[in-house]
Amino acid sequence: MSAYKLTLDQARAALAKLMEKYTVIAPVMNDNRLDYAEVTDARDVILDDRLPYKSPKETVFPRVENVIRFLEGRVEEAQDIKPILLIGAKPCDIAALNDLDGIFTSDKGKFKDSFYINRRNCLTVVGAGCTSKKTACFCDERGIDMTFSPECDGFLNFVDGDILYEPLTAKGDGLFTGSEAEPPKRDTKPEETLKIEAKEADVFATMPWESYVEGCIGCGTCTYLCPTCHCFNLRDAEDKGIVTRTRVWDSCMYPKFTLHASGHNPRTEKYQRFRQRVLHKYLYIPENYGFTACSGCGRCIRSCPGGLNIRDTVSDIMERLEEAKE
């Protein structure tokens, strides 16, 4: 497909039109911080090099989702959702969405998650690239090209102050139009260098996990900001005779995450929980699904009050594995 060139003002006008049909989610300033949020005015949308503070996973995997409601004599399942248009998703976030797709919808997963699929089908993703690497970003080490991602429905390129829109799928076709132009040339994808290729037994008990977590205060910030973390809890709540079953985020960094009904808790220590977080992304998901569930956005590193660093941890593990081989 070819690309369309349009000015920033034209793009905003087109966006205002799209807002009639879609719920538009895009980076906007929120309390002095850039966040993916619902757009109420097309002029608020900020498309620049900055990475929004939180990930856009809430669009497909909300913090609280009503799964089912038990009313008198009938049940009510999840409602219809208005089409959602996610604009300005960075390549790391698109890669993370892809990872979530792999977990919630793929044939490799044992279960297909109908609530996720329902939202995902309603979602159109328009990406936008980064021009520079920010502190704590490590998408290149994770094999992600920060300037472009082909795994979305359309892509916004910035050329000399103008926008070059490149539709990539039928869903993304016709969202923005302008004078036709050639799509820009692409660099080759960087190589995925940060990954753990080992058996669980090689890393589970032999790595100095306790030394990695000295600063951990045990909050759930890393998991809540992570674009690929997807653990959830199902809860039934009753209000005035109506029972609502909701799906809410949970976090493996909480001590009670693994508490059994018997009272036994296999992960009582911080290092055990951090080990689970790292290995889930870098060892268990690769084993079960064939890809590493970390997009290198660096959000967990930047926001951690204790200074925990998943990239340093993984590269330290890689070094130790390398040493052990020799």
Next chain:
Amino acid sequence: MSERAEVTNAVSEEWTPTIVTFLCNWCSYAGADLAGTSRIQYPPSIRVIRVPCSGRINPQYIIKALVDGADGVMVSGCHPGDCHYLEGNYYARRRFSALKRLLSLAGFHPDRVQFTWVSASEGARFADVVETVTEKIRVLGPSRLGGRDGA
């Protein structure tokens, strides 16, 4: 200082608030009993929860009742010095004073939370207290909290 009543809904004369009421077993609950056996009339607004002592009431109960939509909360125990457990209400007094300030800071109308002391012999006073509290909360109108988001 003046407080602007947080009246958002029109308050009808007939509307009676729902007031979650914690009564200590030894004084205030007995006081309520006395009001009943003495056939003293008071508004049907209170929902009584009997607790062993006012010192046993976790501030969380009061907070929970308010954020889940109770129009008001009333707590009553033995008069200071008369506690069945000698000092429970002394601790409660400090706690409730701080709680009242906290709720006020967070924008809950101070009249929605009422603390008082009623002894076992004060049946008439109990009815009087309920009447006063009900009227104070009635003019504020229904609570605007409660119900689950999106439900």
Next chain:
Amino acid sequence: MMDYNKQSQKLKETAAKLLEEGTVEAVLGLKDNPEVGWPTPYFARTAGDVENLVWNEACFTNLANYLLDMRDKKVAIAAKGCDVRSIINLIVENQLKRENIVIIGIECSGMKQNDSLAAGCDACPSSIPNMYDIVVGADGSDTYKDLEMPNSGENVTEWAKNTTVDERFERFKKEIDKCILCYACRQACQGCYCKACFMDRKATPWEQVDPDTSTKMAFHLTRAMHLAGRCTDCGACEKVCPSGVNLKYLFKGLSEFVEEFYDFKAGVDMEAKPFANQYKQDDQQVAFLGGDTIVGV
């Protein structure tokens, strides 16, 4: 004026000496972390580790909490005024033993987070810690200079007197709406050391964990209540919040209240009994119905 280089130097020398002599097992301090943007907690365990310690204008993290993980070991801590207030509070509450802690008291006239004064620093009463074993003055010397403090903090009681209930509710609701219930504030708080927080007892059906408005309100209000007379105004809750929830004013307001009516301030006196663990027969009944005294809001 502050000389962070000299302070760093003194801190490193002191830490190296303590570790070499074997007085302590570890020195708890901060190390540089450009990826986060400010120094993060670090345990120096050998004299060689000491080089990683830093002290600069972004060392606002309250380290007192980390001592709880090392209760039975002898540890030295690089502590500012707020850290020391927290340590005193924890000693008062029988969580720490004074003899196990070597306090390297560092003079501090306010820290910076993202180029503005860090939360809590605006209300800090003094540049000198309330308790210390080793002195690191503002210029790295052995004497404290007693610097002038910003003292620009909001007086919450005054604010409450000049606002309506609706305005106060609006402020509270605005902050609550930002909260994602990640519990970072609780985890960073020196006073929140309960093994099982009331929010974690998922077994009780009336205690919900869904991040809906009423749950979030219940969490923050109850936490504020639990911290009444225990909050040391260090501002850790606001500094770590990933969503920028600023609810410290509730805690500050309660601290002001407790000080005004019960003459108690957390983190000052090591011999004092905690506010909620004591009573006086002539305590004021604040805003009780038909009580003796009706005072305040």
